[in-house]
Amino acid sequence: MENNKLKNSREQALHYIKTLVDVARESFLILDANFRVLEANPVFYETFQVLQEKTMNAFLYDLGNGQWNIPELRKLLEEVLPTTTTTGGKVIKNYEVTHVFETIGQKTMLLNARQIDSVQLIILAIEDITDKKNLEVKLTEYTKGLEVKVAERTKELAERVKELEILNKSMMGRELKMVELKKEIEKLRKPVLNGNGHNGKKNGNHENGHKK
Numbered sequence: 193m194e195n196n197k198l199k200n201s202r203e204q205a206l207h208y209i210k211t212l213v214d215v216a217r218e219s220f221l222i223l224d225a226n227f228r229v230l231e232a233n234p235v236f237y238e239t240f241q242v243l244q245e246k247t248m249n250a251f252l253y254d255l256g257n258g259q260w261n262i263p264e265l266r267k268l269l270e271e272v273l274p275t276t277t278t279t280g281g282k283v284i285k286n287y288e289v290t291h292v293f294e295t296i297g298q299k300t301m302l303l304n305a306r307q308i309d310s311v312q313l314i315i316l317a318i319e320d321i322t323d324k325k326n327l328e329v330k331l332t333e334y335t336k337g338l339e340v341k342v343a344e345r346t347k348e349l350a351e352r353v354k355e356l357e358i359l360n361k362s363m364m365g366r367e368l369k370m371v372e373l374k375k376e377i378e379k380l381r382k383p384v385l386n387g388n389g390h391n392g393k394k395n396g397n398h399e400n401g402h403k404k
Contacts, residue, residue, distance in 0.1 A: 202311040206230060209315060219318040227252040227269060227314070239320050241295050256295065264289045265303070269314065273307050282307040288321075300325040 206222065210231045213220035219236035221229055232247050242256050252269075253261040264287075273284050284305040292298045302319040 202313065205308065205311040205313060209313070213315075216317075219320065221252070221316040221318070223252060223269075223314040223316060225312040225314070229255070230313070236318065239296075239318075240293065256293065259291075259293050259295070262289060262291050264291075268303060268305065269316075273305050273314070282309070290325075298322070 209222055210233075213222070213231070213233040216233060217235065219239050220231075220233045221236060222231040224230055229247050229250050229252060232244070236242075237244060237247070240256070247255060253266065268284055268287055268289075272287075273282055276282050276284060284303065287303040287305075288300065289303055290298065290300045299320060300322045302321050304317040304319075306315045307313075308315070
């Protein structure tokens with residue numbers, strides 16, 4: 193009687209969960225306590241390119257010729273999840289895993305899992321964040337490249353400013369020398385003007401003598 197009640201509760205829970213995950217945008221797997229696949233939503237089949245007949249009732253780690261035998265995933269489900277308790281069940285949130293699949297290449301996934309002990313089910317949500325991570329890497333590389341270019345440009349500008357400062361000092365030095373040179377020329381011109389017979393005293397005496 194107790195077994196029938198548990199079976200009915202599990203079937204109802206499975207039906208309800210399947211209804212929800214079928215319309216989800218993330219990939220979902222519903223596993224039993226032994227990690228066998230009871231249900232998978234259409235997004236899972238599309239994303240990971242596996243066949244339904246080879247997925248249903250299969251051992252999780254045997255999917256895709258063992259492609260899902262991922263050490264981090266095993267640890268998550270077998271060690272971390274059973275010991276992580278929260279209100280309403282055992283939950284793992286936003287666990288990032290990167291794995292290279294034979295058929296679809298490298299994928300970066302964000303895993304969320306919930307273990308429902310009352311009906312002996314595990315719900316595993318798999319969000320494919322590969323494109324997002326690739327974009328982040330490209331943005332990081334672009335930012336680093338931009339920083340390098342800015343640093344190089346800043347260095348070039350600093351060197352140019354230094355050159356201009358040196359040039360400015362040189363020009364100021366030349367200006368000062370020109371001013372000093374002009375002063376020297378003026379000093380030299382005065383004695384010459386005083387002795388040329390036009391502006392000095394001798395010229396005046398000569399004129400006075402002439403008048404007499």
